[in-house]
Amino acid sequence: GDSVTQMEGPVTLSEEAFLTINCTYTATGYPSLFWYVQYPGEGLQLLLKATKADDKGSNKGFEATYRKETTSFHLEKGSVQVSDSAVYFCALSDRANFGNEKLTFGTGTRLTIIP
């Protein structure tokens, strides 16, 4: 079945540091890939997505590139801010399940940025 493996947290960085959160996936079809972010006490919100191989999703300074050859979708940001402190979830939607928009999530990575 489909699965998503994320880098174990928590991750603690200083402000303006470079961020990488690793994400790899297993899917039977041709998935779309997503990064969602969850701020304390809130629901999830989409951060970025990519729907086919070599696509790059980007938003708010975050980027991730869909790498089919390595089945990866690593999240990066060049200079993190305190406001980026949150839990980050990698997820996939497998288009082999036609008409079924189910998401499979990773376990989440808690990120804390220290001023």
Place this chain on the structure above:
Amino acid sequence: DGGITQSPKYLFRKEGQNVTLSCEQNLNHDAMYWYRQDPGQGLRLIYYSQIVNDFQKGDIAEGYSVSREKKESFPLTVTSAQKNPTAFYLCASSTVTGGGQETQYFGPGTRLLVL
């Protein structure tokens, strides 16, 4: 403003009691989802519905029930058969295109605690 509302924010359940969590959306989305979030386990799908009067079990449906009588509403009942209901419950919605590319929009969540 369009969005998803969940109520209540906190819910307390007594032994042997059924409780119902509300989820309403005004995004005109066809699909709705319920997820359970436990610490360190990411999100797991309980039930989903892609059309009114139809729904399917997700990965952890035992001890839960749902209904979809209106497009805007997808209430979740946690029954007494669910022996470990303490968790954060998230409702989401999306359009349905069959391409697996659609973003899911999440509500703010309901935290269920057992007395």
